[in-house]
Amino acid sequence: MAKEEEKQSKPQDKGKGKAVEDKQTNGVNGTKAAGKDGDKKADHDLPPDQLNEEDQKLKDELDMLVERLTESDKSLYKPALEAIKTSIKTSTSSMTAVPKPLKFLRPHYEKLCQAYESWPAGDDKDSLSDTLSVLGMTYSDDEDRRDTLKFRLLSKHSDFGSWGHEYMRHLALEIGQEYQKRLDDEQDVEDLAQLTRSLVPYFLSHNAEADAVDILSELEMIEEIKQYVDKDTYARVCLYMVSMVPLLTYPDNDRFVRTAHDIYLQYEQLTQAMSLAIRLNDADLIRSDFASTSDKALRRQLAFILGRQRICLDFSEFEAEDPELQDCLNNTKLPEHFKSLAKELNVLDPKVPEDIYKSHLESSRTAGLTNTDSARHNLASAFVNAFVNAGFGDDKLMLVEGGVKQSWVWKVKEDGMTSTAASAGMLMLWDVEMGLDKIDAYTYVPEDQIKAGAYLAMGIMNSGVRLDSDPTMALLGDLEGKSVAVKVASIMGLGLAYAGSNNEDLLELLLPLVTDTSLDMQISAMAALSLGFIFVGNAQSDVSEAIIQTFLDEDRNKQLKDKWTRFMTLGLALLYFGQQEEVDVVLETLKVIEHPMSKPASVLAEICAWTGTGAVLKLQQLLHICNDHIEEKEDKDGEDTDADKNDDTAEDKRDVSGDQLVQSYAVIGLSLVAMGEDVGQEMVLRQFGHLMHYGEPNIRRAVPLAMGLISPSNPQMKVYDTLSRYSHDNDLDVAVNAIFAMGMLGAGTNNARLAQLLRQLASYYHRDAGVLFMVRVAQGLVHMGKGTLSINPFHTDRTVLSRVASAGLLTVAISLIEDPKKFILGDNHYLLYYLVTAMHPRFLITLDEELKPLQVNVRVGQAVDVVGQAGRPKTITGWQTQSTPVLLGYGERAELEDEEWRCLSNVMEGICILRKNPEWQKP
Secondary structure, rough: OOHHHHHHHHHHHHHHOOHHHHHHHHHOOOOOOOHHHHHOOOHHHHHHHHHOOHHHHHHHHHHHHHHHHHHHOOHHHHHHHHHHHHHHHOOOOOOOOOOOHHHHHHHHHHHHHHHHOOOOOOOOHHHHHHHHHHHHHHHOOOOOOOHHHHHHHHOOOOOOOHHOOOHHHHHHHHHHHHHHHHHHHOOOOOHHHHHHHHHHHHHOOOOOOOHHHHHHHHEEEEEEEEOOOOOHHHHHHHHHHHHHHHHHOHHHHHHHHHHHHHHHHOOOOOOHHHHHHHHOHHHHHHHHHHHOOOOOHHHHHHHHHHHHOOOOOOOOHHHOOEEEEEEEEHHHOHHHHHHHHHHHHHHOOOOOOOHHHHHOOOOOOOOOOOOOOHHHHHHHHHHHHHHHOOOOOOOOOOOOOOHHHHHHHHOHHHHHHHHHHHHHHOOOOOOOHHHHHHHHHHHHHHHHHHHHHHHHHHHHHHHOOOOOOOHHHHHHHOOOOOOOOHHHHHHHHHHHHHHOOOHHHHHHHHHHHHHHHOOOOOHHHHHHHHHHHHHOOOOOOOHHHHHHHHOOOOOOOHHHOOOOOHHHHHHHHHHOOOOHHHHHHHHHHHHHOOOOHHHHHHHHHHHHOOOOOHHHHHHHHHHHHHHHHHHHHOOOOOOOHHHHHHHHHHHHHHHHHHHHHHHHHHHHHHHHOOOOOOHHHHHHHHHHHHHHHHHHHHHHHHHHHHHHHOOOOOOOOOHHHHHHHOOOOOOHHHHHHHHHHHHHOOOOOOOOOHHHHHHHHHOOOOOOOOHHHHHHHHHHHOOOHHHHHEOOOEOOOOEEHHHHHHHHHHHHHHHHHHOHOOOOOOOOOHHHHHHHHHOOOOOEEEEOOOEOOOOEEEEEEEEOOOOOOOOOOOOOOEEEEEEEEEOOOOOOOEOOOOEEEEOOOOOOOOOEEEEEEEOOOOO
């Protein structure tokens, strides 16, 4: 039939051009009826003999019905309207074509509108406006005509859902447009809100949850969705809402998360609600969620989730009924679970650095040269040994039988002793009770550097784990009469051990060190940084005031040019981590301070506040900073006299160094802001290519680090291939940072391709001790924890960002910016240990309700995004069945094989408690 129509309509196209007006005839869905049906245009304007019999009959019938509506006999109105409605509702045509009744009625539209104006109010008039609302869809190509909405508001008929889905979507579209227009003109929008409230139940009952959320979002009434969802629709609605959050601006993103949280709470999905409360960083909400259940096993599961995010809460009120609850929260059983995984994977035996270097695979020409027994090489081996055997509590270099005397510590020079002794803390990671004895031996050695290393080791070992006895505070908190090296190590240790704990006791210990102008800048800066870690994302006012006061202090002004100042500004920035708009107060304060470090400080604070949000406006702002050319500022007053020039050079140089730091921070900021959202990541990676081509040296040095930060422990081929190119750059600082970024990218993955690239780099740089040192460190990172650890800051199915982990990654990146020789390749290589805050086993451990290990079969496969998909789609693809405990790679998801057990957590990751399913019967 369609072909017949096409043939018939072709002669019309050639000469007459009669159907020009009707080319714009719109489809039901508001799109022009073109494409396949382009040839069918203007059926209703064709001469009668060119319509087929069936269509002609329909057209005549509709023309007659419209005639009746324009006559004076009112008794004909109702049956005529009913007949027109029935005709429209029962018409069947292809999806792309406009339904025939709408085509044939379109020429009569204006006539019907006039009839509507002339009719008296009543049921017939309502019925006509109902019909006109549907016919109005064919005029939707005219932006200012919103007839569908206009006649819908005039009609009193409430059963308009019977017009079908396409009509409802069209109506929603016009409501959104009208709402924006009325907002701009400051008019009342209550009638639109009322109409929307009748649309939402229709959408929800017809599997169109996304449309319901979108229209409520557009009218800024998303909170109202709570009253429309039911047990069948809430899960899909919440999934869609949470997946929209990265695409929204503040404060809408917050409102969406809160609304989804409340819905989950309403349907007793506590683990989902808890992960959203964590995302909101709302301590009161977390506490109330926790208290809202009396189920002992579920409480323990919630405690594990909080422990993973390193949130420290006092649960003493629940301790009477469940003494083990605090253990779950404090991660005290973490070493035990980690070793059970190692046993399962058969990787308990310690490895030595040579197992990682595999020198026999390096090119034969340089095979002997890269392993020369120098202090620098031995120091690199200490780091590699620490990363590879991290958390296993056993190695062949440090924790050896002969005790400290036989230890590797004596094979390095003075400045290396601190890092080497501290590596013992990595080996004993999380195992505080066992570790204290082993590390304590190092504190009785006369060398100050080794003592410093031992104190730092205690802090490292304690990272993310809390004990009631709190031995770390007792050992590291006493700073009286200690040397600068030991003080700095103790302060850094406290920062690592109590990161994210908001422990008020540390304020009185560390705050005076920040403000005391007589102290060495290194001590003050490290104290500020440790406070930033302890109160990360908490906007602690005492700390921020103390740091800003230090910037204002006249006595400090000379000291603030010190290289350590960047860590003081970082300490300030970390306080506002994830605070979004709340950071504006500090930014205003920093604008007032006239000091070259105030601008870098404000950029850093803004980056931290928006980390992981994917905020597009922030990304644009940071790109603008990267586009500035700085050299022009050096000669700002035109022609100076020579004497002036001599006076000013120092001044200008300093300004420039501040501005260069701002740009370097902006580059790092691009990756931090975009890291939580896939499309943003793609775009930012593309921008990095441009920055490497056209950027200044300071920008080019920061780009590789930013590339490492955007996907830590997630070795994407396109990223490490690019980094591999940068690792041969003419600028050695770019090369060093690219090598470190390769280490971050593959951290804990044992990625064979990365390991091979790093071996080639070891041969290539065998003459340059500094770069070779970084190659070794990167090799250690790739094999971190023998392939069982991850430093990716996202967890819980990549939805929750760990503030503590991000802070650690950012600190190491900032110590390498501009010139890696300042810190990591100089004397302060121990700053690499800030990575420990991000290290976590990438395992799935299953326990029963009594917290005893439980072996069950799980399917592990690539996670599939099921947002908005119809039916019950599979959430993983390409799975393999394994028995727990299992390792999970980046982007992998696990689910139980059968229904025998139920997982109390909504995401199978980390430590999960299983409960026996009472309804299950063995097949």
